Amino acid sequence: MKGSRKLTVDEAHLNTIEHYALFSDLLDSNGIVEDSVLEKLRLNVRSLLSNGEPDPQLIDLCEHVLFHSDMKAFGLHQLILLYIDWEKKKLDAPKASLDTKAKA
Numbered sequence: 001m002k003g004s005r006k007l008t009v010d011e012a013h014l015n016t017i018e019h020y021a022l023f024s025d026l027l028d029s030n031g032i033v034e035d036s037v038l039e040k041l042r043l044n045v046r047s048l049l050s051n052g053e054p055d056p057q058l059i060d061l062c063e064h065v066l067f068h069s070d071m072k073a074f075g076l077h078q079l080i081l082l083y084i085d086w087e088k089k090k091l092d093a094p095k096a097s098l099d100t101k102a103k104a
Helices: 011-020 035-050 056-066 073-103
Strands: none
Touching: 011 056, 011 073, 035 056, 035 073
């Protein structure tokens, strides 16, 4: 397929994004993900890496996702959507557990 690229994002990558709040205040009010947004994220991560002992999880996220040669603005947009979906599923899991206990 022409133009198709795939990056593998696992739970550890999503946990690292959450731990460092990498998507917090990343987007402008228009919500559009452009190359400048990707560059802003990369600069923020470089700053984190330069402060003291770098976290191996953050380095792994950089190598396999954020600084991967196939990561472009569209890929970052998809990563943000994946992260939002992952967050929703995490929040819904305790609710489902409470519903099951209430029915028992």
